[in-house]
Amino acid sequence: MTLVSSANALPEANTPSPRPPRPGARLHAVLFHVTGVLVAALFLAPIVVVVLASLRPLSQAGAPLPPWPTTGLAFDSYGRLQSFGTGLLHYAGNSLFVALGTTVLTVLVSVLAGYGFSRFRFPLKSLAFVLILSTIMIPFQSILTPLFLILAKLGLQNTLTGLVLLYTTLQLPFSVFMMRNAFDAVPKEIEEAARIDGVKGLRMLVYVMGPLVLPGIVSVGLFAFLNAWNEFLAALVLLTDQEKYTLPVLMTAVRSGRYGAVDWGAVQAGVTVMMIPCLLLFLALQRFYIRGLTAGAVK
Known part of the structure; x- marks a missing residue:
């Protein structure tokens, strides 16, 4: 009975224990995700600015700043574009x-x-x-x-x-x-x-x-x-x-x-x-x- 118990216990004894997290691993993961978010924001910023600038009313269309509409969204620019030519x-x-x-x-x-x-x-x-x-x-x-x-x-x-x-x-x-x-x-x-x-x-x-x-x-x-x-x-x-x-x-x-x-x-x-x-x-x-x-x- 003792031999059987020892044989059954042997695999559990040989099972490797999980490795402790390396020092700084969590900091590395945080820096990785923060860098990814910043790079994504850097590439998305021009797209967001263009879309918001297209939604400004005619009175603000030529103003360089701010790029977002200050008096609500307006689709006048799309209407003028649609009326151009054919x-x-x-x-x-x-x-x-x-x-x-x-x-x-x-x-x-x-x-x-x-x-x-x-x-x-x-x-x-x-x-x-x-x-x-x-x-x-x-x-x-x-x-x-x-x-x-x-x-x-x-x-x-x-x-x-x-x-x-x-x-x-x-x-x-x-x-x-x-x-x-x-x-x-x-x-x-x-x-x-x-x-x-x-x-x-x-x-x-x-x-x-x-x-x-x-x-x-x-x-x-x-x-x-x-x-x-x-x-x-x-x-x-x-x-x-x-x-x-x-x-x-x-x-x-x-x-x-x-x-x-x-x-x-x-x-x-x-x-x-x-x-x-x-x-x-x-x-x-x-x-x-x-x-x-x-x-x-x-x-």
Whole structure:
């Protein structure tokens, strides 16, 4: 009976006791959270100031301080922005068409190109990939005039479709690089097992490889959407018809005002409207975005 009791008591005696907290561990945790809150407040402060400035009445719209309304919230700035030209919703629709079109084309081409560079062998493969990446080093502003002439020759100048093609071309080098790395991170044994089961061709890419590289696809799409949504210079140069303006170009037209006056309230309202889709999209896809960057771009 004594032996049994000793055997039963042995595991309890060998069970390690919990380690006492290290000196200063609680202070370290407090400093970590305080620093995180301060950094978050530092980044959120400009957004809060812009939103509150857009809610000031017209009499306070141009006042630099305080940024918050002192006589209650007012939506006059959004009304003036809506009354500009053909209306805010029309210009937002133009930006949405350009951003979504750029995203779809960029994802489609970069996924196919990345899969080809990762899994297939063909002549001058390395040279072609280096040439694609080398275009990242060319400043966009230096080739804007040739691009304008090319689009004018094709009849796509002053069209939203031409803007979509231009943004897709500028976004593709980095997107192809990301997708090539994302496909390289997938073991080839998975494809071999799928081929044994009879999966091949486009079905292999869509049903087998697609879910595995989904974070990379989301990252590429998010980059393409944000760049196309916020791009200003190409839209300003290529678009001459006011009805085809995107939101960044609209902000320039609103900022010009009449007789040199700047309607700061309408400008801040436009900036607020432009921020909303970007924030919502990033918050919804941030989990895939972070995984895509860590698994693909920094491989």
